[in-house]
Amino acid sequence: MRLNAIVMIKRIYGLTALSCIIFLTVSFYIWQNYKPFFPPPNQIKAFKTSAAQDILALNLGMRRLFADLWFVRLMQYYGTPEDGVSIYKPMTSEQAKAYGGGKYPDFFLISQHIIQLDPYFKNAVLYSAACLAFNLRQPEYAIRLLNSALEYLPKEWKYLTMLAAIGYSKAENPEKVASSFMPLIKEADCPVLVKQLAAFLNKKAGNYANAYKIYLDIAETSKDEYYVKNAIKELHKMELKNKSR
Amino acid sequence: MVYQQTLKYIKIILSVFQHSLKEYCKNKLFAILIVFSLFSIYASLLVGIMAVDQEFRVLTDFGLGLMELMAFIYIVYMSAIAITEEFKLKTIYLVLSRPVPKNAYLLGRIISLFVLAAVILLFAGSFQLILLKFRGFAYPPLYHKILLLIWMKLAIISSITIFLSFISTSVITTVIISTMLWTLGHFAPETKFLIEKTQGISQIFLKFSYLLIPNFQLYNLKDYYDTGLNAYTDNFKAVTYLFAWVFATFGFSAFIFEKKES
Numbered sequence: 001m002r003l004n005a006i007v008m009i010k011r012i013y014g015l016t017a018l019s020c021i022i023f024l025t026v027s028f029y030i031w032q033n034y035k036p037f038f039p040p041p042n043q044i045k046a047f048k049t050s051a052a053q054d055i056l057a058l059n060l061g062m063r064r065l066f067a068d069l070w071f072v073r074l075m076q077y078y079g080t081p082e083d084g085v086s087i088y089k090p091m092t093s094e095q096a097k098a099y100g101g102g103k104y105p106d107f108f109l110i111s112q113h114i115i116q117l118d119p120y121f122k123n124a125v126l127y128s129a130a131c132l133a134f135n136l137r138q139p140e141y142a143i144r145l146l147n148s149a150l151e152y153l154p155k156e157w158k159y160l161t162m163l164a165a166i167g168y169s170k171a172e173n174p175e176k177v178a179s180s181f182m183p184l185i186k187e188a189d190c191p192v193l194v195k196q197l198a199a200f201l202n203k204k205a206g207n208y209a210n211a212y213k214i215y216l217d218i219a220e221t222s223k224d225e226y227y228v229k230n231a232i233k234e235l236h237k238m239e240l241k242n243k244s245r
Numbered sequence: 246m247v248y249q250q251t252l253k254y255i256k257i258i259l260s261v262f263q264h265s266l267k268e269y270c271k272n273k274l275f276a277i278l279i280v281f282s283l284f285s286i287y288a289s290l291l292v293g294i295m296a297v298d299q300e301f302r303v304l305t306d307f308g309l310g311l312m313e314l315m316a317f318i319y320i321v322y323m324s325a326i327a328i329t330e331e332f333k334l335k336t337i338y339l340v341l342s343r344p345v346p347k348n349a350y351l352l353g354r355i356i357s358l359f360v361l362a363a364v365i366l367l368f369a370g371s372f373q374l375i376l377l378k379f380r381g382f383a384y385p386p387l388y389h390k391i392l393l394l395i396w397m398k399l400a401i402i403s404s405i406t407i408f409l410s411f412i413s414t415s416v417i418t419t420v421i422i423s424t425m426l427w428t429l430g431h432f433a434p435e436t437k438f439l440i441e442k443t444q445g446i447s448q449i450f451l452k453f454s455y456l457l458i459p460n461f462q463l464y465n466l467k468d469y470y471d472t473g474l475n476a477y478t479d480n481f482k483a484v485t486y487l488f489a490w491v492f493a494t495f496g497f498s499a500f501i502f503e504k505k506e507s
Binding site for chain 2: 013015016018019020022023024025026027028030031033034036037038040041042058059060061062063064065068069071072075076118120123153191192222223224
């Protein structure tokens with residue numbers, strides 16, 4: 001009876017020791033071979049009062065979700081007119097011409113914050129870079145943004161295409177800019193803002209067939225009411241022009 | 246003889262498992278949590294609509310994040326009270342007065358918690374897929390793998406919580422320590438970065454101490470499922486690490502449980 005108890009105790013100690021050794025070996029192997037693929041915490045710069053949220057994003061393993069939230073905030077920020085004009089009132093022709101433009105001083109900072117949280121958020125990178133370069137006339141910030149995103153996805157051809165488009169726009173070559181956008185807009189996840197830009201630039205460069213195709217694509221696939229309405233309006237205009245010829 | 250004994254052992258585990266699972270599912274908190282998580286996932290539709298062209302991404306991310314959080318809250322709480330409450334209410338003595346091996350009882354309890362985590366994820370996951378279908382979206386890439394990896398995280402934290410419940414003084418302490426380990430586990434890249442910045446003895450000490458923190462980033466596919474970095478979620482590594490944690494915490498828990506007076 002006593003012998004049985006001793007054997008039992010030895011077995012329990014043995015099992016516990018064995019589980020301890022296995023655990024430490026596996027844990028050591030996992031940690032040694034673990035390569036982080038997100039930017040280290042010192043590269044995340046808090047935007048205004050975002051520090052607490054950033055910590056939460058890291059602690060809960062939800063960087064992607066928080067990057068999504070910041071992207072929604074960025075769109076809301078950019079969608080709010082700077083001059084205090086209500087978005088619910090119809091725009092005058094001058095306001096419509098200037099639509100999308102402005103200063104938006106926090107735009108680059110918010111975009112940068114999104115990339116610091118999730119550098120693989122391609123749509124946010126393209127959206128922000130296109131806005132900065134072509135709408136807000138801040139191409140140097142757009143290039144900075146694309147370069148920081150390229151650090152994590154160096155072979156991403158969409159970023160390189162956007163960089164090329166910005167380069168052509170700096171050289172004041174609208175035709176090249178318009179044609180450089182074409183491979184981008186064929187992608188399913190291309191931001192509607194980039195499509196809109198491509199259509200506008202193609203129209204400006206006299207490539208009406210391409211512009212018509214892009215507007216048609218926006219009208220059929222986009223969920224953004226503003227862009228859909230605008231695309232339908234442009235399509236009507238182009239059809240009328242074609243008929244009058 | 247050995248075959249019969251094994252069969253008897255498995256029967257005990259199964260009966261403990263069935264009883265425990267019924268108990269967890271009948272709990273009022275379970276119903277509240279399921280309703281709340283379904284409501285939260287439904288409410289994520291609003292954020293999705295605000296994201297306009299990124300609705301699919303936002304809906305998927307919010308749904309996955311919320312279901313992980315809800316499942317974590319319930320599993321940790323249930324694991325914290327699984328054995329300690331039984332001792333407190335003295336109901337465990339009714340079971341252990343029969344010829345029930347303590348480790349079989351513990352194993353039955355742990356397995357029931359693992360199955361409970363799977364039930365919650367399957368339920369919430371199905372609801373999210375219905376919502377996505379309702380909004381006209383396709384099946385998210387690697388969705389089943391993301392859910393499986395979330396389940397693995399929950400299984401690890403559940404085993405740790407059970408072990409902690411044996412050594413801590415109260416349920417609240419157990420839940421707090423488990424939550425800290427959950428957050429530290431997700432802090433893995435940052436922990437490694439900070440340790441690399443230290444030098445000397447402190448680095449050696451920290452390098453040893455992080456072995457005792459579960460690396461949950463290994464299972465966090467929901468953060469990078471469409472980036473083409475899926476190679477980082479090595480299936481073999483993930484399963485081996487899960488077994489190491491479950492085996493170790495079960496070993497220690499069984500050791501303490503055996504030594505506890507019944």
